[in-house]
Amino acid sequence: MRKILLTAFVLSGQLLFAQTNKPGNLIQYVNPFIGTGAVDTNSLSGSNFPGPTTPFAFVQLSPDTRDAPDDPASGYDYNDKTIVGFSHTHLSGTGVADLFDVLLMPTTGAVKLDPGKVEVKGSGYRSTFSHQQESAKPGYYQVMLKDYGINAELTSTSHVGLHRYTFPKSDSAHIIIDLNHSLDKKRSYWQCHIIGAEIRVVNNTTIEGYRILTGWAKLRKVYFHAEFSKPFTSTVLANGRRSVENMPIINGTSLRAALNFNTTDNEQILVKVALSPVSIQNARLNMQAELAGWDFDQVSKQSASQWETELGKIKVDGTLQQKQIFYTGLYHAFTQPNNVADVNGDYQASDLTIGNAPDKAHYSTFSLWDTYRAAHPLYTFIQPEKTAAFINSMIRQYDTYGYLPIWQLWGDENYCMIGNHAIPVITDAILKGIPGINIDKAYEAIKASATTDHPGSPFTTWEKYGYIPEDIESQSVSITVEMAYDDWCVAQLAKKLGKTADYEHFMKRSAFYKNLYNPKTGFFQARNKDGKWVTPFNPLDYGGNGGSPYTEANAWQYAWYVPQNVPDLIKLMGGNQSFSAKLDTFFSLANKPGDVNGNASGFIGQYAHGNEPSHHIAYLYDYAGQPWKTQFYVAKVLNELYNNSSSGYQGNEDCGQMSSWYTFSAMGFYPVNPANGVYAIGSPILKNAVMQLSNGKTFSVTVKNSSPANCYIQSVKLNGVAYHKAYITQLDIMNGGKLDFVMGAKPNKSWGTKPDDVPPMWGYTN
Structure with missing residues (x-):
């Protein structure tokens, strides 16, 4: 800190x-x-x-x-x-x-x-x-x-x-x-x-x-x-x-x-x-x-x-420092994407021709490997019109370029980072009912982007091997687990549209992460095309943006990336107790090699809040029946790894993602899976927050006994009724209402710990 x-x-x-x-x-x-x-x-x-x-x-x-x-x-x-x-x-x-x-x-x-x-x-x-x-x-x-x-x-x-x-x-x-x-x-x-x-x-x-x-x-x-x-x-x-x-x-x-x-x-x-x-x-x-x-x-x-x-779309109360961090975070989150269309709607398209946006808005600066995790889910609540415009702009790239953006700047696809995380952004918006999106066109773009080979996403190899071999494509572990998540998102939209064959195909692909799980080491580990594990293997070794199986991270940080099916990840690791024990080691293992990637910072053990692969991990204790540990580590990040000085972030702010993590977490919840409508509960630090929702309703959070020392939830009420679940859903929020927390200095190990209290796989009505 x-x-x-x-x-x-x-x-x-x-x-x-x-x-x-x-x-x-x-x-x-x-x-x-x-x-x-x-x-x-x-x-x-x-x-x-x-x-x-x-x-x-x-x-x-x-x-x-x-x-x-x-x-x-x-x-x-x-x-x-x-x-x-x-x-x-x-x-x-x-x-x-x-x-x-x-x-x-x-x-x-x-x-x-x-x-x-x-x-x-x-x-x-x-x-x-x-x-x-x-x-x-x-x-x-x-x-x-x-x-x-x-x-x-x-x-x-x-x-x-x-x-x-x-x-x-x-x-x-x-x-x-x-x-x-x-x-x-x-x-x-x-x-x-x-x-x-x-x-x-x-x-x-x-x-x-x-x-x-x-x-x-x-x-x-x-x-x-x-x-x-x-x-x-x-x-x-x-x-x-x-x-x-x-x-x-x-x-x-x-x-x-x-x-x-x-x-x-x-x-x-x-x-x-x-x-x-x-x-x-x-x-x-x-x-x-x-x-x-x-x-x-x-x-x-x-x-x-x-x-x-x-x-004003979110009004909060807290300490001066908390309000400065919170509202500067919203400011940073609303600084981009940028409307690169002129006042008459003209813009430079991805194929360098001049297009025209009928709504006079064409957005770029899509840092999607970062922002799909929390910034875009935040936009769906308080920037729904912008969300639709963002997605329509992404679909225009598909029209001219053949697939959705990976990292788009000035209308130009620069192929930075991995996966195709426009897919969860679009899926989430459609499942949340954001108006102004052509759903059939969006699905066409999503499916094409999940089946057309392009840099960083070799789908022919993906289908052939059921994973990405490291001797064919570097960053193979990160690409495998992230594309599996994108495939899950394609499957959910296919299900909504009644495309059963597509749903089954992409659900099968969404489980390809299993093919890189090595039960002997307990990590997602690289394999070559002959099926053999790449050796030597050290889970502390960092990768950058090539030359390693891991993208800007190590095996410890990518061990937890199965947001589409956390229960299966827990099963792979031997059940709740084994899973939680490994999380305990993750947050306490301080060993760092000399070649830590420059993006790795804000360490709590192997947790590195300064880069996105770690952002959801503190919330995973909720899924294993130990939510008080989620509360401890979320509060630690909120209180120690953000400040209101020039050095206020522990890593690159990344076009609103670092700020959006704080925005959600300070209010008490976070989208571990950014496209399933479920928000794991953490440790709120604000006295209260009121979010103005796109449907005209408000969702408010109040916190009694809020302080850095009182990081543990003692009790929760939702709309005045005692609430024991370690999550809330999209429907809970959009229906409006009030979530009340009482905090204390010691964990309440009876709250949120029963099997029915853990976050489910789905939070929508469809």
């Missing part, structure tokens, strides 16, 4: 909340600096960015502290001392970097068009800054650029970034536009480079251009239209080291521009920058529709109002 709080950060954050928010407003609890920088610079902290965005927006405007961002992937590290500029697109919480489009930076003094090196003070156009002169809240970011005496403020709409720069008196003030700024181009396995770019001076208040580049997303086109509140007096355009004054247009692969101004003391210059993935004309349309004027404060207020509405 990292309890160290950055004092200046906390004090400045509390001062900001007090000065800018009325009592009772939920945005006062959002702390955008949570998850932006680890205390220990060798560990992960979230990889979030502090700059402004609106919910699920295209433009996400934020400072970059690195010339060539790589790690953290957000481009901003709280531990850095300089800012290189403000770019308009970012990833929130990912483990891999990309985007950072159209960077702006205000400066004074001699024109410098190279960012410069961090260690050389004053070289290039970067500037030092101090957290004491930096602030952020939903819809607003501010920092003093110390080297220039320029106060920079940022806000945004969905497609437009708005900058307000307050300059000192200067006859050599500049605003730099950098189209060469990108993720680290030296990382050869991404082979990032600019294919082509253009900067065009339309007039002395307007700049337009584009860049086409490769990176994590294989081909991206970014068009921009920028307007300035004050005419610039002259320009310098540069391609690499070659620069020309007052030229109307420049093309190349390493473009920057300096727009020159004369400023009076405390003079403000505003810049608004509209983006489009389709065309400059669409960028102009986006600006015309969303930000025709120049009222910075009004735009910031509108963004704050949008966030207030979204955050």
Whole structure:
């Protein structure tokens, strides 16, 4: 646990909340600096960015502290001392970097068009800054650029970034536009480079251009239209080291521009920058529709109002730290997926053609290996319209690409991670009755995605062997157990639609995990195509993203991944007592080899909360009749592995998954199987929570004697009636009502322990 709080950060954050928010407003609890920088610079902290965005927006405007961002992937590290500029697109919480489009930076003094090196003070156009002169809240970011005496403020709409720069008196003030700024181009396995770019001076208040580049997303086109509140007096355009004054247009692969101004003391210059993935004309349309004027404060207020509405879908009470973690978590969960469609509905499709979304929404940034576990189930409760739009966007990829997204960025499938976890997301939404989805089309896409060979999912091999052999496909154990879960989801949707043959076929495949269970070792273990176990075998050995049977984990962490049939997993391991004893060892075995994957952090024994394969495991005691152990470990994670500082997460936040685990668990329940409508009960830490449901009803949780010491459930009531089950169902929640907990310092070993109290396999009426 990292309890160290950055004092200046906390004090400045509390001062900001007090000065800018009325009592009772939920945005006062959002702390955008949570998850932006680890205390220990060798560990992960979230990889979030502090700059402004609106919910699920295209433009996400934020400072970059690195010339060539790589790690953290957000481009901003709280531990850095300089800012290189403000770019308009970012990833929130990912483990891999990309985007950072159209960077702006205000400066004074001699024109410098190279960012410069961090260690050389004053070289290039970067500037030092101090957290004491930096602030952020939903819809607003501010920092003093110390080297220039320029106060920079940022806000945004969905497609437009708005900058307000307050300059000192200067006859050599500049605003730099950098189209060469990108993720680290030296990382050869991404082979990032600019294919082509253009900067065009339309007039002395307007700049337009584009860049086409490769990176994590294989081909991206970014068009921009920028307007300035004050005419610039002259320009310098540069391609690499070659620069020309007052030229109307420049093309190349390493473009920057300096727009020159004369400023009076405390003079403000505003810049608004509209983006489009389709065309400059669409960028102009986006600006015309969303930000025709120049009222910075009004735009910031509108963004704050949008966030207030979204955050209000769950209202909670608890300690200040709990509320800051909770509402910042919702903020992070609603930062993506991103609507990459322009205001007219145009978007760049997966096959690089231009499509048009009739609802003006086409979403991307689908980190599905992470978010299918808790973020998407959370969206079904409080973002049902968005859930339908997410799924319709996924189905559009199927139309153009042949299968559903695995990890989609900017409309481009990048094949990151394993399995095809759009399948449980779509299955869960349909079984929950989310409207606005073409169910027959969705099933067509799901079945095709579960039968068509594509990278990471070799279904011909799957059908032939009944598992993935390690000598055919690396990460074979993780792929096997995760595809088995996806197959279970296909089967459930087939059953709902009356497709009996499909149901039986995919149910058979959903049990393929058994073929990699080695009863001699008690682990899921790799086999080659000849059926022999891969040796030597050490369950502590970590894998990354290839070269090992395990994906970003070890055999201990993947021993528990059968969410579709926990009773069978318990049977494989010898019954409840043997299963629980192995869980006890898992949570206490502290041995770690020297090659622990970089994503492994937040350890409790072998449990690693900093990465997703561990996220459901603490809840498995509920299934074995020992729910008090679930309560202990869930409370331990909630209270010790999250905080409200820049190091607030124990791993990458992963596009809302790390936050959604906290959101569910703080309220007292969690979807171990994200698509069966059953929620295992843990240890609620909030005083109360009220969730506004999509059907107009509310579901509330109250907790008596809530404290870190009182982590054990003494009794529960559901709608005023004594309740002994270690789970609640989708129907319990959607019917509305109230779940009351009484907590204490000692376990009540008679609650939730009977055979009928353990979570069932199914929580829907169908």
